Amino acid sequence: MRKIFVFVLVALSTWTACSDDKDLGPDIPFVGSYQLPQGKSSADDRIVELFNTYGSYFLYEYTQKDFNWTQVSVGSSANYSYGTILGDPVYAGDWLDVMERIWLDFYPEDFLQKNLPYRILMADSIKQTYTYERPATYYKVYLTTNTLAIAGLNKDIVSLSGAVEKSFKNVLQQEFLKHLINSGALVAPDEFYYVSDYSKKATAGVEARTRGFVPSIDMEESYGSVYDWCTYIVYGTTELSRTNDLRHYLMNMISHAETESNSWATYLTYPLVKKKHDILKKYFLEEYGIDFQKIGNANAKYSE
Template identity: 25%
Template sequence: MKRYILSLFVLSTILTLNACKKSEEPLTPSGADETYTYKVPQGNNAFDETIVDYYKKYGTYMLYKFTEKDAYWTPTGWKKPLEVKGSWTAGAEVEASDPVYIAAQLNLIKTKWFNFYSDKFLKKFLPVKILLCKRVDSVGNAFIFTPVFSSVKSTKKMPAFYNYDNIQINYGDATVNSMTAADLRLFIYKTNLIFMQSIFARGLIAPTNEFANSADYNTAMTTTTQAYGRGIIVNPSGPAVQADWNAYITAMVTYSTVQLNASVAITDSSAAGILNPIKDTAGQIKRRYNMVRNYFINEYGVDLQLIGNATRGL
């Protein structure tokens, strides 16, 4: 029995690693009844050359022809939103891009996503697949209270969404040519946030020793003021170093320096004002903020704060 259980564990581990791994060979997703192999180019359009170049540089497949399995399969089950007992499960519904607009979509991805990072960063952290979509709709529930209480499907257009080994990018349709300044800021905000969240979910960015040793995570805290005084910006009831590290990264890519330095009440739970003395009562948040920011500048040539700054003005 022990041998059988161990074999299942090893098999499961191998399947998961194969699904996550970037390979120089065509990738075959694991854990399904059918075999799908990703290859680029998927056509002979001029933009296919750009897609092939990205694969050669970063080992990432940018797909505009993909199956539901490519979008929704994970080792723990399918993530396509479903109606269950009158309510919809969370997730996003996607639809592949219209080839007419893929060249413009690729330019959007380059200028408002890839250009914030170095090749070294993208090669290490991009997922196996980027799905080019003309529709990425988050799914949830809206509620009707009269005459009888019930829930109905609710959808919202999203610039991007991530799911296990892929990031799904919107605007592969005519709307890519009519994006407003607000649309572009939202695209920068959401796509780069989704990118970071996918990196966190894959466990690819561990805190540095300098960061981990720069705050007291062992002594219990009961208030936000106590946490901020130690330079900890996550929930004081039970912070972990990784969660705090992730929170600093998230703050940089979603808030501008103006917002981070704004005068905001300490009772505000967002990252706004974390570098202002009102929240940063002992100067420890700014000290640790600089550790994280400088690490990515020195290690990858990437200033994450430039992303947050771009979400507030173009």
């Protein structure tokens, strides 16, 4: 009986609201979150075009509130906080040239229209500061909910060395991949998960590769090291994580060329690794139009 009463009340309220529309005054046009062009760069027309194409705001002027905006509280604690230093809009065109070369050009336009973060914050630098005595930590890229802050909006962007651009590319691609995985934009084929045995942990090295697992490169850019995540099972399931398996495959694919001896050139000599690698490469190219291994293979040009 209570449900019927609530339904009637809501229906009456809706009918009343509709009948009184004429008294609400003129419609107020919807205005976007930010005003483009921002007016301080010769690249403003390109930034407006990017918004018109992808629906994403590339901003060189914004507040720390924009940077820290998230649907969940992240990025700060009692001991540290994150922030950006605004860049010089004079270099926005050069910055965009680099972003297209190391990031956007690898993805189909329709895929980016669906999956590019809402805000792309162009920064001079991104730093983590501490409440106790310790030097600030600087980042090239920082991801929060639907916001990607990217450093480099300064004079140095016009003369990046090969090694610096390679590192920049890897970090940016990795953070974008995290965004895609977190948002559910990528789904792997079931056949990928049929190849390896997830029922027990693997010993690092030869056994891990023999069973079709590649290592995590999460610490590679910072510390130059990789580690075998598959030596630990998930406590709740008592199995290895299938999600981690996919993530680490894709991370390796976008960060290493097939010719790199400390990566795919070695890993692909193991039959199960090659089988899973080939499944992903073929599937994502056919289903999404993305060649993730091509992104990693682009690293070869930096050592020429």
